[in-house]
Amino acid sequence: MVSASSVVWRESPDYEQARIGRVFNNRRPERYPRGVVQPTTAEEVADAVKLANQLGLRVSVRSGGHSWAAWSVRDDALLIDLGELKCLELNEAPGILKASPSTTGCGFLLQGGMGWNCKNWGWACEKVLAVEVVTADGDILLCSKDQNCDLFWAARGAGPGFPAIVTAFHLxxxxxxxxxxxxxxxxxLEQYKTVLDWTIDIAPRCDDSVEVVCLSLRPDPVKQPVILACFVAFQNSKDDAIASLKLANETFPPGAIMTSMCTPSSLSIEYEAQKLANPEGHRYTSDNAYIRNDTDAAEVLRDAFTTLPEETKTFALWYSMNPCSRRELPDMALSMQSDHYFALYTVWEDEKDDERCTSWVKSVMKDVEKHSVGAYLGDSxxxxxxxxxxxxxxxxxxxxLRQKWDPRGTVCGFLDQGDKSGVNGLENKHEWRT
Ligand SMILES: Cc1cc2nc3c(=O)[nH]c(=O)nc-3n(C[C@H](O)[C@H](O)[C@H](O)COP(=O)(O)OP(=O)(O)OC[C@H]3O[C@@H](n4cnc5c(N)ncnc54)[C@H](O)[C@@H]3O)c2cc1C
Structure with missing residues (x-):
């Protein structure tokens, strides 16, 4: 049972840990919820929502704590931290997993979820069969294609604008x-254009087991910027994996300073590599764009890839989405994509570099936006x-749907400047280009 006495209120000595202890980005927000509650069941989530309604507070939600912009931390809200609501049940026969949203890698489902080999396997949210939710009134509902189907539609692509709280995903x-x-x-890095052009050219011709990514970064210990292309084949035999990588291995442009072909890997190795690229305890800002299919993407991204801020662990990423981007998506909120996913992950350690790093991102994106169709919520x-x-x-x-399911704006939605968007949500317009 969650009641006022289970809330870690702002005056409590445990408040600061509860406010930001599970936030991944070390660039801590100057936003202060009224209190934080950590329910362990859906019923307790419902109690927390009812308590917030009685007190006239909004609720904010935290699952994995991985939002770059710390969307869970909102002024004067009751923060519902789902870190202690844990469930992972596999029903093997139909192959359905029930997972609580704090299971790492699951909170991202609400905004679509760019998982492994997304270009071929599709969006993670396409695997969502149902969601269990607590509504803004504190009611517990199951949402699927057959029941409360409009909330189910929204749960696949609304991101932080979902007007309820998910307590379990059925996947x-x-x-x-x-x-x-x-x-x-x-x-x-001088070979940037040749390399990205080549990667863009062969990515759609690799078979459907291969994920393709191109990065610029400043690797340790030299920190000289380089351009890197990586092809990961998810296969069931060594021969098949070798065959899948053949196109890249036989056509890569000359001049490489390092090549490593057909190296054995695994999902856990790939997760470890991702952790190294996104280390804990660092300051982050990210932005992204889907570049239009009819442009010279490598030319559009030239500044982004070739002007990485010095002395940082920043990287620019191009991620192939073709052929996923060429097929019709199921009817769900998620609806924005192109062949070229581009993101900047700006990573630094010292507060003194905040202005330098954030203004670099802004200046790069101002130009890139002109050539984009839109962006992905998860890196925005x-x-x-x-x-x-x-x-x-x-x-x-x-x-x-936000107005229908949460007319009072109980569940904090999209965190825009000044946290003003409320029930109305976002405008869905470019910042600099009409
Ligand atoms: C290191 C790192 C790696 C990443 N890699 C990827 C990746 O490979 N692919 C990808 O697609 N994204 C990736 N992201 C982006 C990430 O998926 C998003 O930031 C996402 O919002 C994180 O989900 P979360 O539950 O951890 O977020 P939180 O910070 O816990 O929540 C963010 C917001 O989402 C909403 N929300 C969260 N849970 C719920 C819920 N249960 N019910 C209702 N609303 C909820 C709330 O508005 C909440 O404030 C990565 C982020 C990091 C930090």
Missing amino acids: KVRNSFSNVMKSTFIWP DFQIRRTRFWEDTKAEKLMQ
């Missing part, structure tokens, strides 16, 4: 693969830049 699992292998190539910060996150008709429907 269709996929078959495992026993052989993961990758080929990695590194060139001096609406306090800094608005843009298009959905097709217009889907955005309109989503904002109407």
Whole structure:
């Protein structure tokens, strides 16, 4: 049972830890919830929502704490931290997993979820069969294609604008693969255009087991910027994996300073590599764009890839989305994509570099936005830049659903500048380009 006495109120000595202890980004927000509660069941989440309604407070939600912009931390709200609501149950016969949202990698489902090999396997949210939610009135509901289907529609792409609280996802699992292998190539940054053009060219021709990514970064210990292309094959035999990587291995441009072909890997190795690229205890800002299919993407991204701020662990990423981007998506809120996903992950340690790093991102994005169709919610910060996150008709429907399911604006929605968007939600317009 959650009541006023289970809330860690602002005056409590435990408040600061409860406010930001589970926030990944070390650039802590100057926003202060009235209190924090840590329910362990859906019923307790419902109690917490009812308590907030009695006290006239909004509720904010935290699952994994991985939002770059710390969306869970909102002024004067009751923060419902789902870190202690834990569930992971696999029903093997139908292959359905029930997972609580704080299971790492699950909170991201609400905004679509760019998981492994997204370009071929599709969006993670396409695997969501149902969601269990607590509404803004504190009611517990199951939402699927058959019941409360409009909330189910919104749960796949609304991101932080979802007008309720998810307490469990029911997910269709996929078959495992026993052989993961990758080929990695590194060139001096001067070869940026040749390398990205080549990667863009061959990505759609790799078979459907291969994920393709191109990065610029300043690797330790030399910290000279380089351009790196990586191809990961998720296969079930060594021969199949080697065959899947053949196109990249046989056509990569000359001049590479490092090549590593058909290196055995695994999902856990890939997760570890991701952790190294996104270390804990660092300061972050991220932004992103889907570059239009009809442009010279490598030219559009030249500044982004070749002017990385010095003395930081920043990286620029191009992630192939073709052929996923060329097929019709199921009817759900998620509706924005293109062949070229581009993101900046700006990573630094010292507060003194905040201005240098954040203004670099802004200056790069000002130009990139002109060539974009929109952006992905998961790597965005609406306090800094608005843009298009959905097709217009889907955005309109989503904002109407917000008004239907949460007319008083109980559940904190999109955190824009000044936290003003409330029930109305976002405008779905570019910041600098009409
Ligand atoms: C290191 C790192 C790696 C990442 N890698 C990827 C990646 O590979 N693919 C990708 O797509 N994204 C990735 N992201 C982005 C990440 O998925 C998003 O930031 C996402 O919002 C994180 O979900 P969370 O539950 O951890 O967020 P939180 O910070 O816990 O929550 C963010 C907001 O989402 C909403 N929300 C969260 N849980 C609920 C809920 N249960 N019910 C209702 N609303 C809720 C709330 O508005 C909340 O404030 C990464 C982020 C980090 C920090």
